[in-house]
Amino acid sequence: xxxxxxxxxxxxxxxxxxxxxxxxxxxxxxxxxxxxxxxxxxxxxxxxxxxxxxxxxxxxxxxxxxxxxxxxxxxxxxxxxxxxxxxxxxxxxxxxxxxxxxxxxxxxxxxxxxxxxxxxxxxxxxxxxxxxxxxxxxxxxxxxxxxxxxxxxxxxxxxxxxxxxxxxxxxxxxxxxxxxxxxxxxxxxxxxxxxxxxxxxxxxxxxxxxxxxxxxxxxxxxxxxxxxxxxxxxxxxxxxxxxxxxxxxxxxxxxxxxxxxxxxxxxxxxxxxxxxxxxxxxxxxxxxxxxxxxxxxxxxxxxxxxxxxxxxxxxxxxxxxxxxxxxxxxxxxxxxxxxxxxxxxxxxxxxxxx
Numbered sequence: 001x002x003x004x005x006x007x008x009x010x011x012x013x014x015x016x017x018x019x020x021x022x023x024x025x026x027x028x029x030x031x032x033x034x035x036x037x038x039x040x041x042x043x044x045x046x047x048x049x050x051x052x053x054x055x056x057x058x059x060x061x062x063x064x065x066x067x068x069x070x071x072x073x074x075x076x077x078x079x080x081x082x083x084x085x086x087x088x089x090x091x092x093x094x095x096x097x098x099x100x101x102x103x104x105x106x107x108x109x110x111x112x113x114x115x116x117x118x119x120x121x122x123x124x125x126x127x128x129x130x131x132x133x134x135x136x137x138x139x140x141x142x143x144x145x146x147x148x149x150x151x152x153x154x155x156x157x158x159x160x161x162x163x164x165x166x167x168x169x170x171x172x173x174x175x176x177x178x179x180x181x182x183x184x185x186x187x188x189x190x191x192x193x194x195x196x197x198x199x200x201x202x203x204x205x206x207x208x209x210x211x212x213x214x215x216x217x218x219x220x221x222x223x224x225x226x227x228x229x230x231x232x233x234x235x236x237x238x239x240x241x242x243x244x245x246x247x248x249x250x251x252x253x254x255x256x257x258x259x260x261x262x263x264x265x266x267x268x269x270x271x272x273x274x275x276x277x278x279x280x281x282x283x284x285x286x287x288x289x290x291x292x293x294x295x296x297x298x299x300x301x302x303x304x305x306x307x308x309x310x311x312x313x314x315x316x317x318x319x320x321x322x323x324x325x326x327x328x329x330x331x332x333x334x335x336x337x338x339x340x341x342x343x344x345x346x347x348x349x350x351x352x353x354x
Contacts, residue, residue: 114238117285
């Protein structure tokens with residue numbers, strides 16, 4: 001462990017920077033794990049997971065002695081150890097679902113719903129790792145076919161492939177964006193061929209080996225065939241982020257990217273103020289991309305430049321307006337940081353306006 005990691009951890013604690021403290025603790029845990037100290041790494045992760053961070057605590061499952069047969073419709077995934085920031089209510093539901101799967105109480109088919117960028121796919125990866133299962137994703141591009149009846153046959157072949165996976169109690173299959181196949185059969189705009197595909201999907205789910213964990217994600221649950229929705233043992237809604245949740249996530253992500261970019265300047269109060277005046281914050285995925293690009297593209301000669309990029313990105317503004325900053329309640333010092341204009345120039349501009 002590097003000395004600077006300990007110093008940074010203590011600094012975050014002394015400054016009351018909870019997000020920075022959590023992120024630094026996670027980095028330390030990952031380093032322990034990478035060096036073979038799995039128990040201490042997992043213990044640290046367990047402690048940190050109490051603040052809304054979903055961290056897989058199981059080690060990646062070992063390779064099977066006998067490899068699975070050649071796969072045509074599935075792809076074996078290599079799970080990462082990335083943490084996922086989620087609302088406490090979603091986190092609690094995920095942990096409950098994990099306990100239900102472990103207890104073998106008939107919860108082998110899960111449906112994750114929510115808008116794009118709410119963490120459904122990442123949660124599926126982490127969930128399978130938490131349960132120490134190897135994960136496969138479905139290649140929809142190899143299933144949907146323009147030839148009459150071929151999509152039906154491909155779906156049947158897909159489930160045959162799933163049911164032949166070795167060690168089914170150690171396997172998980174991800175149907176990411178299952179709505180690619182799950183069109184409503186009674187929709188007037190639905191193609192008859194896709195209606196048959198949904199029927200084939202229902203049949204495959206009914207005959208699927210219950211020892212295999214199936215996780216599906218969708219952005220369009222209201223458009224899905226209700227018979228299909230009923231096939232799932234549990235539906236978990238990810239659309240439950242409050243503004244406070246998003247602010248907490250943004251603070252932790254920003255600290256992570258500033259650390260990666262070796263940018264020392266921090267101003268948690270100003271960052272929270274920018275987030276607070278934003279009428280509607282984007283979902284975590286979009287928010288994460290905005291923060292990452294703001295830090296990555298910032299001017300290295302001006303450490304505060306990322307604040308201007310975040311402000312303009314969140315408010316959708318082409319440029320900074322001093323009058324608007326004043327109306328939004330930013331101080332002269334904060335306006336200087338956001339605009340790059342000196343305090344004296346801002347003060348003179350304000351006096352002229354008044």
